[in-house]
Amino acid sequence: MRIAVCIKQVPDTAEVKINRETGTLVREGVPSIINPYDTHAIEAALSIKEQLGGTVCAVTMGPPQAEASLREAISLGVDEAFLVTGREFAGADTLATACALSGVIKKIGADLIICGKQAIDGDTAQVGPEVAEFLDIPHVSYVKKIIEAGAASIKVERMMDEGSDIVEASLPALITVVRELNTPRLPSLKGKMNAKKAEIKKMGAAELELPVDVVGFNGSPTQVKKIFTPGPRGGRKKLEGSLEEQIDALVNELVEKKCL
Amino acid sequence: MPLKIDKTKCMGCGACITVCPYDAIVIEDGVARIGEYCQLCQACLSSCQEGAIMESKVDYASIPTEDLAAWSGVWVFAEQRGGKVAPVAFELLGEGRKLAAARGAGLCAVLFGAARSDAQELIKWGADKVYYCGDDIFREFTDEPNAELLSRLISMHKPEVVLAGATAIGRSFLPRVAARLKTGLTADCTSLEIEADTGNLIQTRPAYGGNIMASILSPRTRPQMATVRPKVMKAGRYEPDRQGEIIDVDAAGIRARTRVLETIKAADTGVNVNLQEADVIISGGRGLKGKEGFGMLNELAQLLNGTIGASRAAVDEGWIPYCHQVGQTGKTVCPKLYIACGISGAVQHLVGMQSSDVIVAINKNPEAPIFTAATYGIVGDLNEVIPLLVKKLRERKGAQ
Ligand SMILES: Cc1cc2nc3c(=O)[nH]c(=O)nc-3n(C[C@H](O)[C@H](O)[C@H](O)COP(=O)(O)OP(=O)(O)OC[C@H]3O[C@@H](n4cnc5c(N)ncnc54)[C@H](O)[C@@H]3O)c2cc1C
Numbered sequence A: 001m002r003i004a005v006c007i008k009q010v011p012d013t014a015e016v017k018i019n020r021e022t023g024t025l026v027r028e029g030v031p032s033i034i035n036p037y038d039t040h041a042i043e044a045a046l047s048i049k050e051q052l053g054g055t056v057c058a059v060t061m062g063p064p065q066a067e068a069s070l071r072e073a074i075s076l077g078v079d080e081a082f083l084v085t086g087r088e089f090a091g092a093d094t095l096a097t098a099c100a101l102s103g104v105i106k107k108i109g110a111d112l113i114i115c116g117k118q119a120i121d122g123d124t125a126q127v128g129p130e131v132a133e134f135l136d137i138p139h140v141s142y143v144k145k146i147i148e149a150g151a152a153s154i155k156v157e158r159m160m161d162e163g164s165d166i167v168e169a170s171l172p173a174l175i176t177v178v179r180e181l182n183t184p185r186l187p188s189l190k191g192k193m194n195a196k197k198a199e200i201k202k203m204g205a206a207e208l209e210l211p212v213d214v215v216g217f218n219g220s221p222t223q224v225k226k227i228f229t230p231g232p233r234g235g236r237k238k239l240e241g242s243l244e245e246q247i248d249a250l251v252n253e254l255v256e257k258k259c260l
Numbered sequence B: 001m002p003l004k005i006d007k008t009k010c011m012g013c014g015a016c017i018t019v020c021p022y023d024a025i026v027i028e029d030g031v032a033r034i035g036e037y038c039q040l041c042q043a044c045l046s047s048c049q050e051g052a053i054m055e056s057k058v059d060y061a062s063i064p065t066e067d068l069a070a071w072s073g074v075w076v077f078a079e080q081r082g083g084k085v086a087p088v089a090f091e092l093l094g095e096g097r098k099l100a101a102a103r104g105a106g107l108c109a110v111l112f113g114a115a116r117s118d119a120q121e122l123i124k125w126g127a128d129k130v131y132y133c134g135d136d137i138f139r140e141f142t143d144e145p146n147a148e149l150l151s152r153l154i155s156m157h158k159p160e161v162v163l164a165g166a167t168a169i170g171r172s173f174l175p176r177v178a179a180r181l182k183t184g185l186t187a188d189c190t191s192l193e194i195e196a197d198t199g200n201l202i203q204t205r206p207a208y209g210g211n212i213m214a215s216i217l218s219p220r221t222r223p224q225m226a227t228v229r230p231k232v233m234k235a236g237r238y239e240p241d242r243q244g245e246i247i248d249v250d251a252a253g254i255r256a257r258t259r260v261l262e263t264i265k266a267a268d269t270g271v272n273v274n275l276q277e278a279d280v281i282i283s284g285g286r287g288l289k290g291k292e293g294f295g296m297l298n299e300l301a302q303l304l305n306g307t308i309g310a311s312r313a314a315v316d317e318g319w320i321p322y323c324h325q326v327g328q329t330g331k332t333v334c335p336k337l338y339i340a341c342g343i344s345g346a347v348q349h350l351v352g353m354q355s356s357d358v359i360v361a362i363n364k365n366p367e368a369p370i371f372t373a374a375t376y377g378i379v380g381d382l383n384e385v386i387p388l389l390v391k392k393l394r395e396r397k398g399a400q
Helices: A036-052 A064-076 A094-108 A127-135 A189-197 A243-256 B015-019 B065-069 B088-103 B116-124 B143-157 B168-181 B291-304 B312-316 B347-353 B382-399
Strands: A002-006 A009-011 A017-019 A024-026 A032-034 A055-061 A080-084 A112-116 A139-149 A153-160 A163-170 A173-177 A200-203 A223-228 B003-005 B025-028 B031-034 B053-055 B074-078 B107-112 B129-133 B161-165 B185-189 B191-194 B201-207 B212-217 B224-228 B245-248 B258-265 B280-284 B307-310 B337-341 B358-363 B376-379
Touching: A002 A036, A002 A094, A002 A127, A009 A064, A032 A036, A032 A064, A036 A055, A036 A064, A036 A112, A036 A139, A036 A173, A055 A064, A055 A094, A064 A080, A064 A189, A064 A200, A080 A094, A094 A127, A094 B168, A094 B185, A112 A127, A127 A139, A127 A173, A127 B168, A139 A163, A139 B143, A139 B168, A153 A173, A153 B168, A153 B258, A163 A173, A243 B358, A243 B376, A243 B382, B003 B031, B015 B025, B074 B088, B088 B107, B088 B161, B088 B191, B088 B224, B107 B116, B107 B143, B116 B129, B116 B245, B129 B143, B143 B168, B161 B168, B168 B185, B168 B224, B185 B201, B201 B224, B280 B291, B291 B307, B291 B337, B291 B382, B307 B312, B358 B382
Parallel strands: A002 A055, A002 A112, A055 A080, A080 A200, A112 A173, A139 A173, B074 B107, B074 B161, B107 B129, B129 B245, B161 B224, B185 B224, B280 B307, B280 B337, B337 B358, B358 B376
Antiparallel strands: A009 A032, A017 A024, A139 A153, A153 A163, A163 B258, A223 B212, B003 B053, B025 B031, B191 B201, B201 B212
C-alpha cells in the first residue's frame, strides 16, 4: 500500500495573541508547527503501513522553510517527502492548493491519501475533499476510526452531527481525520538521524506540469478583501449581592432575555 | 501580489515583521519587502504607522463580466439527515431571501432525499422553486452523488450564489462541487452581504481559530459558494399558504464509490450531542473535578432542555467523550444560552463559544479569563452554585 499524507506547516494559532488596541495579530515568538490534525494523519498512515507494508510519503505545499515539517514527518517514520514550492504557488486559496497537491499525488501515485480534518490557520476543511475531486476518487471526511484497511477498500467510522456512520470506500480514496483517531507517536532516535540526512524532493509548477494560472494567486477564485478582529462583547452585566441574590438576578435576566 | 510596500513611506521599523504569521516580510536595504510566502492575510496592514503597506487593487476590468452576468438567483442546499430536513436549511432560506431581494432575483432550494412533502415545506419557508430528487441513493449521506447532482444542476441553471450549512455534510461535499466547477467556496460564514457597487457576495468568516475575521470575495467566478454555520442566520417567516414550484430531477448515471454500512445515532449512546444546533449548552471543565460533576450538569441540562458540552481539559481527563468538546479542536457553537461551569476559558475554548447570545460563567477563580467573555459571571463553588440554580429554576417552573 502506498499512502500519501498531506501536511501543512502553520503558525501555532493557540499561541497567537491579538493586540486589542491596534487590532493586529502578535506573531512574535509564535512557533511554526505541523498542523495538529495532520500529525494524526501521519500516525494513521504509519500504523496502516505497519499492518500492511508499503510506503508512506508526506507532501506539503509551502515556502522553503516548510521543509522543517517534512523532516519532522520523516523523524516519525515517513519514507519519502515532497515539497511543492515556488513563487507561482504563493497566495493560494483552497482550490489552488488542492490543484497543486493533486498534481503531486498524480506524479508520485498513492492508493490512500490522508489529510487532517482542517488546518488551524485557514480553518476551512476544504482542501481534502477538493483534492479528492481533482483526482476523481472517493473521500470520507471526519474519520475517527479506521476499522479495516485492505488492498481494494477501506472501512472507517466518520463523525456526523448526530452520531457517526460506518462507511466503506473503494481504493484509491482520500480520508480526512480528526483527533480522536489516534495518539501520534514521538520521533525515535533513528528517525531523527534519518530526518537529518533524508532527501526532500522539491517540485515547482513545471515539474508538476501545471500551467501557472491554475495555482497560487492566479488560480484562486477567493480573495481576502479585509481582515478585522472581532470586537469585544457588549452587554456585560455584573450580578450583585449574596450568592442567592445573584442567582435570583441571573434567573430573572435569563427570563427577560428569553433564554429559558 | 496584492500587498505592496510604498518604499517612499517605509521607515524600515519592522513593525510589520512581528505581526506577520508567515514570516513573509523581510527588511532589505532599509525598507520592508513582502515576499512570496505572503498568504494575503493582511495582518500587517494596520501594523504600519506610516501607512506604507498598500493593497494593489484587483483589476476588475480584466474580468470577463459578460460571463458573470449569465448567472442569477440564490440557491440553498437543504440538507436532510435520515429523511428530516435540518433546521439550518430554513435559516439559509431566511438569509437567501434577503440576498435574492438585494439582487432582484429568485430563491431556489435543492433537496436530495427526504419526501416530496418536505420540498413543499421548503416553499412555505420561502423558496420560489425546489429542485427535488427523491432517489434512494440519497437515503444515507455519501459525498459523490450529492456533489455530482448538485454540480449538474448548477451548470444547467447557473445560480449566482449557492449556500449550504457548515455542517458535517455541507463541509464535506460542497468542496467537491467547488472543485468540479472551479469556483470559490468560503467556509463557515457568519455573515453574508451584497457589495453595493459590484453586486458581489461579501462572505465573512472566522479564521486563525476565531482570532480574526476575514471578509472574502469570489469576484472572478460563479457561482459564489459559501457554507454557513447553523444558528447564525434567522429563519424566514413560515407561510402555510405560500405557493411555489417543485421541479423533479432524476439521478440517472449517478454513482457512489463509498457506501454507508451502518449509522450510529448519538441517541444510541444516551445523550444528545448535536451541539451545533442546540439552543442551550451547559458546559463543564476541569473545575468539575470528575465524571460525577457532569451528573450535576445533566440535571441542569434536563431542566433547561440543554445539551452537555465540555472543555478540552474535561475530555482529556476522560470524564466525557470527545464529541462533547467545544473549542478550537472540538465544535464551534453559538447557542442562545451557554453556561460554562468550572471552565477557565483558555483562548482555544473561547473561540469555540464566544459568539453565543448569552454566556453565563460560573467559576471559583475571579481572575479566570472566561469572565471576560461572559455576559453574567458568578464567582463561587460549583457545588453550591449549581444546586441552588437548579432549585431556583425548579421553583420557577413550579410557579408557572
Ligand atoms: C484569513 C483567511 C481566510 C481564508 N478563507 C478561505 C476560504 O474561505 N476559502 C478558501 O478557499 N480559502 C481561504 N483561505 C485560503 C486558505 O487558508 C489557504 O488556501 C490554505 O492554503 C489552505 O486552506 P486551509 O488552511 O483552510 O486548509 P484546510 O482545508 O483546512 O486543510 C485540510 C487539510 O488539507 C491539507 N492541507 C491544507 N493545506 C495544505 C498545504 N499547503 N500542503 C499540504 N497539505 C495541506 C492538510 O492535510 C490539512 O489538514 C483563507 C486564508 C486566510 C488567511
